[in-house]
Every structure is written in C-alpha cells, then in structure tokens.
Amino acid sequence: MNAEVLIAGAGPTGLTAAIELARRGVAVRIVDRADQFSVGSRGDGMQPRTQEVLEDLGVLDQIRQSGIGAPLMRMYAGDEVTWEGRMAEPVDPRPDVPYPNAWFVPQWRTEQILRERLADLGVRVELSTALVGFEQDATTGVTATLERDGGAEVVRVSYLVGADGGRSVVRKTLGISFVGETDEQVRMLLADVRTDGLNHDLGHGWMLDDGRAFFGFTPLASGPDHYVIATQGVAGEEPDLSLDYLQRTLEKASGRTDIRLHDLTWITLWRPNIRMAERFRDGRVFLAGDAAHVHPPTGGQGLNTGIQDGYNLGWKLAAVLGGAPAELLDSYEAERVPVAEQVLGVSTTLLKKHLDGDADANQRGEETQQLGLSYRQGPLAVDDRSNATGLVAGDRAPDAPCLDADGRPVRLFELFVGPHWTLLRFGSAAPDNSAVESYEIGSGIFDAYGHAARAYDVPAGTSVLVRPDGYVGLVTSSAATLEAYLGRVIAMEPELSDPGRTVSA
Ligand SMILES: Cc1cc2nc3c(=O)[nH]c(=O)nc-3n(C[C@H](O)[C@H](O)[C@H](O)COP(=O)(O)OP(=O)(O)OC[C@H]3O[C@@H](n4cnc5c(N)ncnc54)[C@H](O)[C@@H]3O)c2cc1C
Structure with a gap:
C-alpha cells in the first residue's frame, strides 16, 4: 500500500x-x-x-x-533530613477532571x-x-x-x-x-541508573558546592531500584558522562559511601534550549x-x-x-x-x-497541567451565544459522569473515545445531524448528578459539538449553523470519501 x-x-x-x-x-x-x-x-x-x-x-x-505519582522529595545534609515536599500535592479526581495529577x-x-x-x-x-x-x-x-x-x-x-x-x-x-536561545552557562547532567541503599518510595537530594548545585534522585517506575539522577555537577569541573563521575559527585554531595550506583542506561548533559x-x-x-x-x-x-x-x-x-x-x-x-x-x-x-x-x-x-489551554481564538471555534461566561467554543470539553438508558454509569469521555465528532444535545429541541455521533442529554444519556449541566452550562435546545481531539468546536441552537460548520470540517458528500477505508476506535 x-x-x-x-x-x-x-x-x-x-x-x-x-x-x-x-x-x-x-x-x-x-x-x-x-x-x-x-x-x-x-x-x-x-x-x-x-x-x-x-x-x-x-x-x-x-x-x-x-x-507512579509525584514522589515525596527529601533533602538531606549527610543523612539528616532538612526538608521534604512535593512538586504538587495530589488532589482528588473531579467529575470534569478525571486525572488531575501528573503521572510519571x-x-x-x-x-x-x-x-x-x-x-x-x-x-x-x-x-x-x-x-x-x-x-x-x-x-x-x-x-x-x-x-x-x-x-x-x-x-x-x-x-x-x-x-x-x-x-x-x-x-x-x-x-x-x-x-x-541556548544558554551555555546552565547545564544539567541527567542519568538513568540503578541504586542500592535508598528508599524507592521517595526522591532524595543533597546540595553541592555550598548550595550552588544539587544532586538528586527521582524514583522511576521501571524497577524497584531505578532512579533518574539530576545534577549540575561540581562547579569548575567539566562533567564526565560516566557512572564513576556520578558516584564521585554523589559522595561529595552527601558524604555517604553506602549509596552505590550501577547499571547506567542513559546519560546526557542538558543545556536550556528555548526555541x-x-x-x-x-x-x-x-x-x-x-x-x-x-x-x-x-x-x-x-x-x-x-x-x-x-x-x-x-x-x-x-x-x-x-x-x-x-x-x-x-x-x-x-x-x-x-x-x-x-x-x-x-x-x-x-x-x-x-x-x-x-x-x-x-x-x-x-x-x-495543560487543561486550561484553549483554541477559543482559533478558526474552528464557533459559538452562537454572545454572553456566554463559562465554557465556550474552543475550550477543552470536560468530562461528566452520567447514566445510560439502562442506568449504567457512563462518562462523557467514554462517548468521545474514537475518531468521530460527538454531538451533545442538551434537550430534545437541540439541533441534530446524522454525520456525527449524537447523544441527547436527558434521553439516552441521563445527567443524573447534574455534572454535565454544571460543566457545560448551556440552555436547553443547545447542541455542543465536540471535536475528535476533545475540544468544543461549536455551540449552537441552529441546525443550519451546525450543518454549515460540519461542511468545513468533515467530508459531507459520501462520494468524496474513500469507500475502502475502515475505521477502528
Ligand atoms: C533531559 C530531558 C528531560 C526532559 N524532561 C521532560 C519532561 O519532564 N516532560 C516533558 O514533557 N518533556 C521533557 N523533555 C522533552 C521531551 O523529551 C521532548 O519534548 C520529546 O521527546 C519530544 O518528542 P518528539 O517526538 O517531538 O521528538 P523526539 O523525541 O526528539 O523524537 C524525534 C525522533 O526523530 C528521529 N529523527 C531525527 N532526524 C530524523 C530524520 N532525518 N529522519 C528520520 N528520523 C529522524 C530521532 O531519531 C528521534 O527518534 C525532556 C527532554 C530531555 C532531553
């Protein structure tokens, strides 16, 4: 082919x-x-x-x-703990945000x-x-x-x-x-290693060179003793991309010789490149x-x-x-x-x-978290309403736990899975179109807990068209607007499509 x-x-x-x-x-x-x-x-x-x-x-x-989730990081002086904390405290999932925490x-x-x-x-x-x-x-x-x-x-x-x-x-x-620019003044040595002598449930770090540099271990999910090391290395020394250099720098930072590094699988000297x-x-x-x-x-x-x-x-x-x-x-x-x-x-x-x-x-x-990124200003965002305050076309389409016609739990995100466009019709008067997968909220999909109403906040009779990539393309109460919009984004004439093409979700 x-x-x-x-x-x-x-x-x-x-x-x-x-x-x-x-x-x-x-x-x-x-x-x-x-x-x-x-x-x-x-x-x-x-x-x-x-x-x-x-x-x-x-x-x-x-x-x-x-x-794994973001580990608790501990800073030490020698083997004494001087600080502990996380990049972000884990939070509970919400109806509209099922995965609120970074995952490593x-x-x-x-x-x-x-x-x-x-x-x-x-x-x-x-x-x-x-x-x-x-x-x-x-x-x-x-x-x-x-x-x-x-x-x-x-x-x-x-x-x-x-x-x-x-x-x-x-x-x-x-x-x-x-x-x-690329900043040649800043550098960071990163390396994947296995390490004996550390608690893998935690990240661990020591300061180097009177606090001007750092030597840290973050646990990797790939194995019970796998870590990624990050360090600027010793000031004034050209870092050597080797296990031996890492071991010596660790001992300098921590004063400890009981933490042994082995099985280096990847090492790189990174410089900030912002382009x-x-x-x-x-x-x-x-x-x-x-x-x-x-x-x-x-x-x-x-x-x-x-x-x-x-x-x-x-x-x-x-x-x-x-x-x-x-x-x-x-x-x-x-x-x-x-x-x-x-x-x-x-x-x-x-x-x-x-x-x-x-x-x-x-x-x-x-x-x-990239949840708030929106295409509101983009060419595919069309919103009929002049006075909308919450969610508008271009925004990420939120999740909402609902019930199906048999009373079984179904999330809006499950309806979105696959290569199609999804039309959420809020009320029976909302415009429909057979070119997309269409669901009426209130008949077929029941917003039993009010999550969809809260997240989408549109009047009855409104359709919300969700793009294949999970952003709201169109908010409208007009069948003609919906049809015109679809004409811009999908092949409307069946004879224009490749009939041999198959689609799998
Ligand atoms: C040290 C380090 C730490 C990072 N930490 C994070 C982080 O915490 N979070 C995060 O989101 N990102 C992080 N990043 C960035 C992340 O790794 C990259 O943004 C990501 O890999 C980009 O993916 P990509 O597919 O665009 O490019 P790449 O992953 O670079 O893939 C490009 C591919 O193209 C191939 N290629 C190159 N030229 C050709 C050619 N002519 N023909 C065919 N193939 C070619 C290469 O072999 C490579 O496999 C980090 C990067 C580094 C280096």
Missing part, C-alpha cells in the same frame, strides 16, 4: 500522529533514523491533559500501570506503549531509515528521499510530517528559522513536537506539547484526505502556535525560578 502520509521521527509526537492517522484508515509510514529505540527516561512527566489524550488513544491503562512514566516506556498501539493498527516504525530530503508541489504532494543501509528510496506522499526533533531536517530543509519555529507549516509539510518548539524540562511540557501537536494534526490530515476542505489544515498552525508560545512562557518562567533559587521553584500548579 502506498503511504498517503510520511512521518519523519518516531518519538512521542510522530507516534501520536501516526496512531491518529492509522486508526482512521489512512496509509501512513513512520520512519526513524535511529537504529534502536530510545532508552532514556527524558520526558517522564505526563500532564493531566495528556492522560486524557492517551485515554482516547486507548493506551491509558498501560500508562497508568507503567508509572519513563519516556522510553511511553514510546513503547504508543508503538504497540500503532502496531495493533498495522503500522510498524521503520528504524535506521532517515529522511534526507524532499520536494513538494503545491497541489499534489511531496517527494521524499529516505536513506537506509546506504541505499536511497524515493517516496511520493500527499503530506509529510516533520516530527524529527529539535535538530529537525524537515525544518532546516524548509529554511524555517528556529528562533530563541520556536517561525512557522509550523509549509504547504504540504508540517512541523510538530520538538521540531517546532523546544522547552526547558522545568515545566515538564515538551513531550506533552508534542503529543498534543500530533493529536491536533492527525485527525485533520485524515479528514482532508477523506474529502474535508483543505482549509481545515490551516487551523493546525493557527491553534498550535499560540499554545506553544504560552507553554514556552510557562517553562521558561519556571527555569528562571530555578536559576534564581526561588523558594517555590519546585512548586507546580494548574499552569503546567
């Missing part, structure tokens, strides 16, 4: 986009120039909004089984879970396969050159997604500037994830933002390939550029707090 979409890069961004395309029946290839899958814990902080995305992708159970899963494991989901959909990552160049024409497609084992393959596709990381070949080939591409699209070629924006890890946002880029782009590409108007693709950049700007602002502010040694530098609040 010839691919309709080529994805360069099989990190979390490319994998998410690939799943979104494959589960809509789009022929997709995903290539990675690496000869083996990545092993580092890297982006291990899974934000609440990302957990919701992963529920829709069908992998949240594996993610939950493979992770090593990135290599998240990628493995996404790859398995993609394989279930019939698509395998092609390793040792690098995108080395491409050309596009405005109307028909992209001709890309792949290199594998010294040989070249020329591929013709309708669209190319550059999910090829911070050094993106796709971005460079398009000549798109990556505006921002954003000037554009996320050029014709039939899109940039997503780190290829489009790179973040300091302070906010735990990079992987999360990349997954959501892939999630935003995947359904749109599939819709346009299925016959929806091509203008739908303009909304990718219009929606994701402001989000990337906002998220970069958050993680940069947190990095500054770290560098300034602010007392609350390790505290995380709602700004990092």
Whole structure:
C-alpha cells in the first residue's frame, strides 16, 4: 500500500500522529533514523491533559500501570533530613477532571506503549531509515528521499510530517528559522541508573558546592531500584558522562559511601534550549513536537506539547484526505502556535525560578497541567451565544459522569473515545445531524448528578459539538449553523470519501 502520509521521527509526537492517522484508515509510514529505540527516561512527566489524550488513544491503562505519582522529595545534609515536599500535592479526581495529577512514566516506556498501539493498527516504525530530503508541489504532494543501509528510496506522499526533533531536517530543509536561545552557562547532567541503599518510595537530594548545585534522585517506575539522577555537577569541573563521575559527585554531595550506583542506561548533559519555529507549516509539510518548539524540562511540557501537536494534526490530515476542505489544515498552525508560545512562557518562567533559587521553584500548579489551554481564538471555534461566561467554543470539553438508558454509569469521555465528532444535545429541541455521533442529554444519556449541566452550562435546545481531539468546536441552537460548520470540517458528500477505508476506535 502506498503511504498517503510520511512521518519523519518516531518519538512521542510522530507516534501520536501516526496512531491518529492509522486508526482512521489512512496509509501512513513512520520512519526513524535511529537504529534502536530510545532508552532514556527524558520526558517522564505526563500532564493531566495528556492522560486524557492517551485515554482516547486507548493506551491509558498501560500508562497508568507503567508509572507512579509525584514522589515525596527529601533533602538531606549527610543523612539528616532538612526538608521534604512535593512538586504538587495530589488532589482528588473531579467529575470534569478525571486525572488531575501528573503521572510519571519513563519516556522510553511511553514510546513503547504508543508503538504497540500503532502496531495493533498495522503500522510498524521503520528504524535506521532517515529522511534526507524532499520536494513538494503545491497541489499534489511531496517527494521524499529516505536513506537506509546506504541505499536511497524515493517516496511520493500527499503530506509529510516533520516530527524529527529539535535538530529537525524537515525544518532546516524548509529554511524555517528556529528562533530563541541556548544558554551555555546552565547545564544539567541527567542519568538513568540503578541504586542500592535508598528508599524507592521517595526522591532524595543533597546540595553541592555550598548550595550552588544539587544532586538528586527521582524514583522511576521501571524497577524497584531505578532512579533518574539530576545534577549540575561540581562547579569548575567539566562533567564526565560516566557512572564513576556520578558516584564521585554523589559522595561529595552527601558524604555517604553506602549509596552505590550501577547499571547506567542513559546519560546526557542538558543545556536550556528555548526555541520556536517561525512557522509550523509549509504547504504540504508540517512541523510538530520538538521540531517546532523546544522547552526547558522545568515545566515538564515538551513531550506533552508534542503529543498534543500530533493529536491536533492527525485527525485533520485524515479528514482532508477523506474529502474535508483543505482549509481545515490551516487551523493546525493557527491553534498550535499560540499554545506553544504560552507553554514556552510557562517553562521558561519556571527555569528562571530555578536559576534564581526561588523558594517555590519546585512548586507546580494548574499552569503546567495543560487543561486550561484553549483554541477559543482559533478558526474552528464557533459559538452562537454572545454572553456566554463559562465554557465556550474552543475550550477543552470536560468530562461528566452520567447514566445510560439502562442506568449504567457512563462518562462523557467514554462517548468521545474514537475518531468521530460527538454531538451533545442538551434537550430534545437541540439541533441534530446524522454525520456525527449524537447523544441527547436527558434521553439516552441521563445527567443524573447534574455534572454535565454544571460543566457545560448551556440552555436547553443547545447542541455542543465536540471535536475528535476533545475540544468544543461549536455551540449552537441552529441546525443550519451546525450543518454549515460540519461542511468545513468533515467530508459531507459520501462520494468524496474513500469507500475502502475502515475505521477502528
Ligand atoms: C533531559 C530531558 C528531560 C526532559 N524532561 C521532560 C519532561 O519532564 N516532560 C516533558 O514533557 N518533556 C521533557 N523533555 C522533552 C521531551 O523529551 C521532548 O519534548 C520529546 O521527546 C519530544 O518528542 P518528539 O517526538 O517531538 O521528538 P523526539 O523525541 O526528539 O523524537 C524525534 C525522533 O526523530 C528521529 N529523527 C531525527 N532526524 C530524523 C530524520 N532525518 N529522519 C528520520 N528520523 C529522524 C530521532 O531519531 C528521534 O527518534 C525532556 C527532554 C530531555 C532531553
């Protein structure tokens, strides 16, 4: 089968986009120039909004089984405890927010879970396969050159997604500037190790160099003695990327020799790189994830933002390939550029707090959870009401526990799972449309506890159209407005769709 979409890069961004395309029946290839899958814990902080995305992708159970909540961190002087606390205190789930706390899963494991989901959909990552160049024409497609084992393959596709990381070949080939800075003054050594002599239920840290540097262990869910180490290293010394260097630095910081490090599986010297591409699209070629924006890890946002880029782009590409108007693709950049700007602002502010040694530098609040990110100002947000106060079109569609016609519990998020648009009709007078999955709240779905009414807060006779990526697209009481809106975002004429395409949730 010839691919309709080529994805360069099989990190979390490319994998998410690939799943979104494959589960809509789009022929997709995903290539990675690496000869083996990545092993580092890297982006291990899974934000609440990302957990919701992963529920829709069908992998949240594996993610939950493979992770842990934010551990309690202890600081010591030698073996005396001097401080303890958490990045954020865990809070209880709410009807509208089922996963309110960050969840920590090593990135290599998240990628493995996404790859398995993609394989279930019939698509395998092609390793040792690098995108080395491409050309596009405005109307028909992209001709890309792949290199594998010294040989070249020329591929013709309708669209190319550059999910090829911070050094993106796709971005460079398009000549798109990556505006921002790399701070050579700041560094952090990160390493995945196994450690004897520490309580794995906790994080542990010591100060170095009279408080100017830090040596910390955060437990990893991958094993009972697995930790990620973070340290700036000893001032004035060029850090050596070795287990021996880490052991010596630990002993210097803690004064203890009973904590033994072994089995180093990943180590990197990280410098803050804060950059954003000037554009996320050029014709039939899109940039997503780190290829489009790179973040300091302070906010735990990079992987999360990349997954959501892939999630935003995947359904749109599939819709346009299925016959929806091509203008739908303009909304990718219009929606994701402001989000990337906002998220970069958050993680940069947190990095500054770290560098300034602010007392609350390790505290995380709602700004990092990505639940409040909205596409209100984007081209797909249409709201009939002039005086709406709470939820409006463009916002994340909240969850709400309800009951089905047999009195069984059903959450709105369960209705959203899958590749479709969902119409929530509040009252029998609300407009309906057979092109989408439609539910009447009050008949078929019962808002027995009032959660849906509270979260959506719309008058009877209103329909709320929820996009495939879980944002409110339209709020209307007009059937004509609903039909016109759907004409912009899905293939309305059956003969325009590919009849051979199958869809799996
Ligand atoms: C030390 C560290 C800590 C981090 N901590 C966090 C955190 O706590 N939370 C968080 O959200 N994020 C964190 N991040 C960021 C997170 O790891 C990245 O944002 C995330 O990996 C981006 O995913 P991606 O798929 O866009 O790119 P990547 O994961 O970089 O994947 C890009 C892929 O493209 C491949 N590739 C490159 N060029 C080509 C080519 N020409 N052809 C084919 N394939 C190619 C690469 O081999 C790679 O597999 C951290 C990153 C680092 C380095």
